[in-house]
Amino acid sequence: MSATSTQAFETMRQYRNKIKSEIVKVTQDIANIQQIQDRLEVAQKALQKTDDQKKAFSNYTTSETITLRKIVNADFHSTVCTLHLKDNLICHENCELEMESASGNDHFAACSYMGCGRCLVCDCGAKSVKLIYETQTLNKVLEDMKELYDRANEQHQQYSDDANNFQSTLANLQTTANAKYEEIHKLCKELSKICSRFNFVDELNANLESMRQDAKAIRNTNLRKNAEAEIARLEKLANN
Structure with a gap:
């Protein structure tokens, strides 16, 4: 065998070894890409699930209407016991007696609801006011639902970060694999110059x-x- 043939054979062997080495590397890249794609899919499904949960638990506030008692001036007098006001008790609504703000006298003795100096309703003294009602609307937080919303929101953010990281890793892996493909292509071209009939696919069939x-x-x-x-x-x- 001539020196030229020997050199060509050695060069061809080196190219074949390099191509095989790159094949092994790119095979591992493919496995890594598949693994990251799988984890990305899991993260995206979890992201959608937590997004649905956020929407389901977003209405964690509710409105509640309550009735409050309030004393105001009126065109008529009502006898109300100050000791029983909290019990929503009006002793004599629209009492016909004149207004009397002083205490310690017998002004209400003539009231039809008074008997033996005592109120027949509450058994106490009284003064003239009117009791009315007003309503107020309060916003109330449903703590259990808010806790579910906060938890879903926290998980949603975590899965979003995971998905972004996986996408970034996937892009880097694909770029690395593409570089190896180009290197294999280059080596195959160089090898074909030495041996045009060489079929690398057959050799790498396994x-x-x-x-x-x-x-x-x-x-x-x-x-x-x-x-x-x-x-x-x-x-x-390999064929090109």
């Missing part, structure tokens, strides 16, 4: 078949299609 079996084992349809596309790309690079 590697490619193993990759095909791994792709078939992927349950996710999109992930499986991505893996098959990468294998087809690898075959195309």
Whole structure:
């Protein structure tokens, strides 16, 4: 064998070894990409779930109408016991006696609701006021629902961060794999200059078949299609 032939054979061997080395590396890249894609899909599903939970628990405030008692001036007098005012008790509404603000006298003795100096309703003294009602609307926080909302919101943010990180990692892995594909393509071109009939796909058939079996084992349809596309790309690079 001439020195030229020996050198060509050695160069071809080096190219073949380099290509095989890059094949191993890109195969690992494909496995990593599949793993990250799978985790990204899980994060995206969890993100959608927590978003639905946030919407379901977002109405954690409710309005409540309460009735309050209030004393105001009126055109008539009502006898109300100051000791029983909190009990919502009016001793004599629209009492016909004149208004009397002083205490310690017998002004109300003539009231038809008074007997033996005592009120027949509350058994106490009284003064003339009118008791009315007004309503107020209060906003009330449903603490149990707010707790569920806060928890869903916290988880949603975490899954959002995870999804963003996985997408960034996936992009970096794909860029790295693309660089290896280009290197394989370049090496195949150089090898074909030395041996135009060399079929690298046949030599790597075992590697490619193993990759095909791994792709078939992927349950996710999109992930499986991505893996098959990468294998087809690898075959195309080796043939060109």
